[in-house]
Amino acid sequence: MLVPPPLSLYIHIPWCVQKCPYCDFNSHALKADIPELDYIDALIDDLDTDLAAYGLEHSTRPLHSIFIGGGTPSLIAPAEIGRLLEAVKARIPFSDDIEITMEANPGTVEAGRFTAYRQAGVNRISIGVQSFQDEKLKRLGRIHGSQEAIRAAGLAEEAGLNSFNIDLMHGLPDQSVEDALSDLRQAIALNPPHLSWYQLTIEPNTLFYSKPPVLPDDDELWDIFEQGHELLREAGYVQYEISGYSKPGVQCRHNLNYWRFGDYLGIGCGAHGKISFPDGTITRTVKVKHPRGYLNPAKPYLDQETQVAAGERPFEFFMNRFRLLEACPKQDYVERTGLPLASIAGPIEWALEKNYLADHGDSWQITEQGKLFLNDLLAAFVDDEDDA
Incomplete structure (x- = not known):
């Protein structure tokens, strides 16, 4: 018999300052001001629609985690993030130890902003650093520099969050083994409770796919991984999934729920969801991808709904x-x-x-x-x- 597993919520914020050449996520470069109020209203309405459609309006099934991803969610004002989280809590009970993560770009974080997000309800921040070398950051199309990344990690630690993550990539264009290990040593020095360390891959429909850069060869990639893995182990990090390393007890609960085949509602542009039911049905959902369509009141939020056979x-x-x-x-x-x-x-x-x-x-x-x-x-x- 199918037993509904723990429930999470994914919230997608689709806007970025600019599109990175390696990114195949559903993100859109800013061409005007973000319609913050309208988008938060739409997210709440999207959630209401899902809860009604899947019989969860009066459910006592609690949320174990929320992940606000993008795009660049840190472009949204803390007050609006707080309004959104209050609306979610009014509709779905939170577990006592709920994990609420928000992605942030070091180039969009002002002094004290992490504290404001924590006060709004966020208790975990994931910082998209990717590299601590300015030359590499420019090649990746990032809008921040190395010092901004270091400062952002310091602000996250000072904000009193339960945890924070640093996203770091290796296998970058023209990256030597020593370049990659230098990035990792800098990340370890900042002492994040969690570190996502993953290899750059070239995906279709990206600028790097149409104009491929020179990447390290397989032997160099293996040396980077082998030596980097040992550095992380010596620093007290435990690898618990392919790209995830954490100090003991601070694994990402949201990602764990994905990988354990848990359930998650997905709201926002292009968000994916998966819901299981006691009758044995498993439903997957995908929301409308483009902000124009998503914010059009004449159109539904749902783009695709399929049953997992x-x-x-x-x-x-x-x-x-x-x-x-x-x-x-x-x-x-x-x-x-x-x-x-x-x-x-x-x-x-x-x-x-x-x-x-x-x-x-x-x-x-x-x-x-x-x-x-x-x-x-x-x-x-x-x-x-x-x-x-």
Whole structure:
């Protein structure tokens, strides 16, 4: 039987000062003032529409986390963020230890602004630093410099937040191994409780895709990862997912809910959502992407709504779950997909024989071999679906 998992909320703010050449997110460069009041009103109305559509208007199911992403949410005034969070709380009960994260760009943060966001209800900030080297930041199209990034991290620590994250990329154009490790050492020196350290990838529909820069080769990338991982370990950070490192006890709860195949409402331009129901239905939603369409009162907020078929659930579950390095309880598979363990007996047996997974009785654990051949491991669950 499918048991509805923990519930989160994703809120998308689509505007940026300018579009970065590597970015394929749903973001739009500012051409005029942000219609803050209208957009916050629309977000609240969007939430009301979802709650009514999915029978959650009077639900006691609490929110475990909220993530305000973008775009650049720190372009929105703290007072409007506070109004939004108050409206959400009036509609959905908050868990006692709810995590409320907001992304921020160092180039849009003024002195004291983090404190104002904390007073508005935000208790975790994710700072999009990407690099501490000015030359690299210019190549990435970032609007901030290295000193602004260092200052932003200091402001986040001073604001009294429960936690803050630094987003840092490696594998940048013309980046040497020492360049990448220097960025990482600077990030570690700022002592963030959480650090997202991920490799730059070239995505379609980006400027870098049409005009590819020279990136480090595979040997250099491996050296960066291997040496960087050791630096983080020595500094007391624990890798708990592919790109996520944290001090003990401060993992990102919102991301954990994604990777554990949890539920989340998605409001705002292009926001994605996933909701599970006791009758076994799993619904995915996507909202209208462009601000003009989203803010048009004559149009619905919902752009797409699909049901996750039973045959798709094994792959979807493990595609998310195997991002995490923790053991996966077998009961989670049953409760979050609504399927019996027998539905994946074939691919699980194959994965155990290949030493991609270890069986601990009540859980599975991805092995080092499994991490190296993750695509092959996941493909086994796609094949199982096709054979069904």
